[in-house]
Amino acid sequence: MDIKDKTKALIDSLPSHVALVAVSKTKSVEEISQAYEAGQRVFGENKIQEMASKWEELPKDIAWHMIGHVQSNKVKYMAHFVDLIHGVDSFKLLKEIQKQAIKHDRTIRCLIQIRIAEEETKFGLPEEELEALLKAAEDLPNVQIAGLMGMATFTDNQNQITFEFNKLKDLYDKVKSSSASMNTLSMGMSGDYSIAIECGSNMIRVGSKIFGERNY
Numbered sequence: 001m002d003i004k005d006k007t008k009a010l011i012d013s014l015p016s017h018v019a020l021v022a023v024s025k026t027k028s029v030e031e032i033s034q035a036y037e038a039g040q041r042v043f044g045e046n047k048i049q050e051m052a053s054k055w056e057e058l059p060k061d062i063a064w065h066m067i068g069h070v071q072s073n074k075v076k077y078m079a080h081f082v083d084l085i086h087g088v089d090s091f092k093l094l095k096e097i098q099k100q101a102i103k104h105d106r107t108i109r110c111l112i113q114i115r116i117a118e119e120e121t122k123f124g125l126p127e128e129e130l131e132a133l134l135k136a137a138e139d140l141p142n143v144q145i146a147g148l149m150g151m152a153t154f155t156d157n158q159n160q161i162t163f164e165f166n167k168l169k170d171l172y173d174k175v176k177s178s179s180a181s182m183n184t185l186s187m188g189m190s191g192d193y194s195i196a197i198e199c200g201s202n203m204i205r206v207g208s209k210i211f212g213e214r215n216y
């Protein structure tokens with residue numbers, strides 16, 4: 001199957017409440033266009049400059065999601081067009097997003113990335129700190145917290161993945177009522193999105209299953 005057919009098949013297989021982010025990092029404008037032809041309109045990138053140049057070249061009805069770690073000093077390169085930032089894990093970053101959003105007279109939607117994996121990782125907020133961050137974000141009018149994001153440990157152990165996704169779903173259920181705009185739980189990638197959907201994900205981020213393996 002080519003990219004267009006793979007995209008179509010994946011879209012058709014998903015429950016209607018699950019949004020698909022096609023992760024196109026390292027992939028060419030031509031490859032992205034094939035997924036676009038299948039009707040896909042949401043694409044995810046993990047490098048801001050790469051996303052910005054693809055945004056310039058591709059049709060403007062694409063919603064671009066930043067799924068990677070974000071350095072504060074680079075927010076300005078995407079503030080005018082980014083649709084959703086998945087990897088927010090500090091108040092410092094939220095303040096910078098606020099500052100850049102106001103310059104463009106827009107509200108930028110963000111997900112708070114929670115550290116759920118057992119493996120050591122620098123990224124993601126410890127879950128104990130979520131409540132304080134949500135409280136602090138209330139003072140940032142141009143930032144809209146739309147939900148949570150998380151990545152499970154990279155492992156074949158399905159029980160562990162299920163455990164970690166359930167943990168994030170529980171946390172999401174706890175904070176969801178804090179604001180009407182909290183409606184997104186981004187979890188699941190090519191290898192684990194079926195488990196993630198079973199655990200309550202409503203947004204999956206799938207790259208290699210659509211575009212094939214990445215050559216970095």
Ligand SMILES: *Cc1c(COP(=O)(O)O)cnc(C)c1O
Pocket residue numbers: 023025046067068151188189190191205206207208209
């Ligand atoms: C690369 C990436 C994905 C997609 O990974 P695949 O295994 O290719 O589906 C999803 N989420 C994040 C945060 C990523 O960096």
